[in-house]
Amino acid sequence: MEELPDIQRESFLDRLRTFKDKQLIKVVTGIRRCGKSTLLAQWQRILLKEGAEENQIVSINFEDYEFKNLCNNDSFYTYVKKRLIPGRRMYLFFDEIQRVPQFEEVVDSFFINPLLDIYITGSNSGILSSELATYLSGRYVEIKMQPLSFKEFVHAKKLEQNLPNAYRQYLENSSFPYSLCIERTGINDYLESLYNTILVKDIISRKKITDVFQLQSVAEFVFDNIGLEVSSKKIADTMTSSGRKTDSRMVENYLSSLVETYIVYKVKRYNIKGKEYLKSLEKYYVADIALRSALIGKKSMDAGHILENIVYLELVRRRYNVYVGKIDEAEVDFVAQSQDGNTYIQVAATVRDEQTLERELRPLKAIKDNYPKMILTLDDDPQGDYDGIIRKNALEWLMEDL
Numbered sequence: 001m002e003e004l005p006d007i008q009r010e011s012f013l014d015r016l017r018t019f020k021d022k023q024l025i026k027v028v029t030g031i032r033r034c035g036k037s038t039l040l041a042q043w044q045r046i047l048l049k050e051g052a053e054e055n056q057i058v059s060i061n062f063e064d065y066e067f068k069n070l071c072n073n074d075s076f077y078t079y080v081k082k083r084l085i086p087g088r089r090m091y092l093f094f095d096e097i098q099r100v101p102q103f104e105e106v107v108d109s110f111f112i113n114p115l116l117d118i119y120i121t122g123s124n125s126g127i128l129s130s131e132l133a134t135y136l137s138g139r140y141v142e143i144k145m146q147p148l149s150f151k152e153f154v155h156a157k158k159l160e161q162n163l164p165n166a167y168r169q170y171l172e173n174s175s176f177p178y179s180l181c182i183e184r185t186g187i188n189d190y191l192e193s194l195y196n197t198i199l200v201k202d203i204i205s206r207k208k209i210t211d212v213f214q215l216q217s218v219a220e221f222v223f224d225n226i227g228l229e230v231s232s233k234k235i236a237d238t239m240t241s242s243g244r245k246t247d248s249r250m251v252e253n254y255l256s257s258l259v260e261t262y263i264v265y266k267v268k269r270y271n272i273k274g275k276e277y278l279k280s281l282e283k284y285y286v287a288d289i290a291l292r293s294a295l296i297g298k299k300s301m302d303a304g305h306i307l308e309n310i311v312y313l314e315l316v317r318r319r320y321n322v323y324v325g326k327i328d329e330a331e332v333d334f335v336a337q338s339q340d341g342n343t344y345i346q347v348a349a350t351v352r353d354e355q356t357l358e359r360e361l362r363p364l365k366a367i368k369d370n371y372p373k374m375i376l377t378l379d380d381d382p383q384g385d386y387d388g389i390i391r392k393n394a395l396e397w398l399m400e401d402l
Helices: 010-019 036-049 065-070 073-083 103-111 129-135 150-157 163-173 177-181 184-207 212-224 232-241 248-260 289-296 303-317 354-365 394-398
Strands: 025-030 057-061 090-095 116-121 140-145 264-271 276-286 321-327 330-338 341-347 373-377 384-386 389-393
Touching: 010 025, 010 036, 010 140, 025 036, 036 057, 036 090, 036 116, 057 065, 057 073, 065 073, 073 103, 090 103, 103 116, 150 163, 150 394, 163 184, 163 289, 163 394, 177 184, 184 212, 184 248, 184 289, 212 232, 212 248, 212 264, 212 276, 212 289, 232 248, 248 264, 264 303, 276 289, 276 303, 276 321, 289 303, 303 321, 303 330, 303 341, 303 373, 303 394, 330 354, 341 354, 354 373, 354 389, 373 394, 389 394
Parallel strands: 025 116, 025 140, 057 090, 090 116, 264 321, 341 373, 373 389
Antiparallel strands: 264 276, 321 330, 330 341, 384 389
């Protein structure tokens, strides 16, 4: 087994740099095994390198047996309090903090001290993103982590000279960091175990779901239909017609649970002309394509929708708000919104066929504003320009510096 390479997660480290020494609790969330604990360890090393002394850092991983006795508020508070140095900046790291019942009471008591810089992570089975507003109202910033980006994967595997091969490996071997040190034959077993843990610990036990088979059916439907418009009614009707009777409300509950654990992402639609957000026929994308293959097999290896999934995850990583665009009766794959405005993106495996190219260009041409418009493809061709609409290779785009 290979040793896991030390991959600097720069996009997330930059977020920590932005909020360093600010009186906000930094909460790192994300799907299981995406690297949250490793990120905090990297950040501690950076702090030491930049001049912090070891006694200025208090780090507790509540999953470590060494700290078992600190999983109650009194012991937790006392342990940290004894290590604070009066008048000095201190950095507090609390990993898997959900193991401490009502941890927010202790965290709040440290928060009021402006010299304490606080960082926490929590398993999705114990602290969901949607609950942070209740636990730490107005006092935190959430840093949403993902598994490895294509660029991080390429650098870790040293595949910069052959991006098509790197992309194939990225899809087959998984973007979860630990997959880098697992033999290819063991990847599916690892991913199936991860998937089952998310379902059992983060959804079934937490939500007290009794019909596990229905939850699995909804998950499989979503995984099988990435990039397609779906609704809870459509899923319920499909399941009912297959002999698994259910209703839209139940399906909606399952979909919300899957989104909360970051195993899937829900993307709403945006009316470009009307500048309004639409409430129906969302699309879903998955956290990792290899995880999808482990669950449903490779029967649905649609190159276009898979690339679309990868592009969506990268846009989220680049901190865009992402929507599916509607322009008259046509659709734009992504409207990526930032403080600078919109970027409109079409994604296709190939546009070498003239009819396909025209089909992808048509919705972009219908948009009359001057924001950037592009088509991303797997075609290994020179960059093209169609009256301001840029066509470029998606793999090169994925490797761009932010």
